[in-house]
Structures are given as C-alpha cells and as structure tokens.
Amino acid sequence: MTILRDKPRGIQLSISLNFESSLNRWSGKPSPICYDNEVCEKSLAIEHDGSIYSCDHFVYPEYNLGNIKENPIPGLMSSETQINFGLSKINSLPKYCRECSYLFACNGGCPKNRIIKTPDGEFGLNYLCRGLKKYFSKIDPFMEILADKFKK
C-alpha cells in the first residue's frame, strides 16, 4: 500500500492503493477489489431493514434491487438492473480514460468518484485521476518485472 499526496485546486488529497491489486492488473488478471476491474461486480449492500442495493456506494432509491425478505439474493445479483449497473462502469467512461495508457490498471476507478471534467471538458473523470497516474507511473517499471515473474 502507498499513500500519495497531491494538492489539486488547493485540496490536500491522500490516496491509499493496493499493490496486490495493481500486480493482478499488470499480469492481466482480475483485481481482488472492484475498484480496478472493468465492470462493477456483485458486491451488494444490505441495509438494516433488508433492502438490497447495487453497491455500498450507491445506496439510493434508484439502485434498490429489492428486499432480502422477499427476493433471494442470487436472483437480485443476476437481475437485469444489476447487470446494467455493472456494465455502466465501462459504458460511461469518458474518452480521456478510454485513451489512457493506464486504462488496463484503473478502468476509470469507482463510478462514485467520477465527479469532475476531463481536460477537454467531458464530465465523468475520477477526481483521483492525477494521483492515480502518478502512482501508476512510479510502479510501472517494477510491476513489469513482477508481473513477468508472476505469469511464470
């Protein structure tokens, strides 16, 4: 894990990142955490009343899938609503991310963090992008070596 500090627009920013996850991505494998993968996965959130939501970052009425008292979880996980929720992570990527050399490692990050505009004015960029790019550029040479060993 590492912590980078940045000061975009005067705001102190700390980012915690996971080397294991990065190594998986550099090796062409899925990440153990949803943040770095292509689509949002099946990490549902359950509230105290049994309500189930697409993700713990999206506990809002429009992401309510049902209630555990009435709906079996496997059915909710494979529901069209949940599948579309997962795919929207990749479908909503701005062009800036789609053309980024670190897309394979980052996939734009969590959709919850995509709250700023890209340099060319498209909405939907992760506000942690600058820090992410610094992190990826620092670890890249080492990850290349480690990933090569990891694949063997």
Ligand code: SF4
């Ligand atoms: S590093 Fe930045 S530009 Fe590249 S994919 Fe991640 S969020 Fe998008």
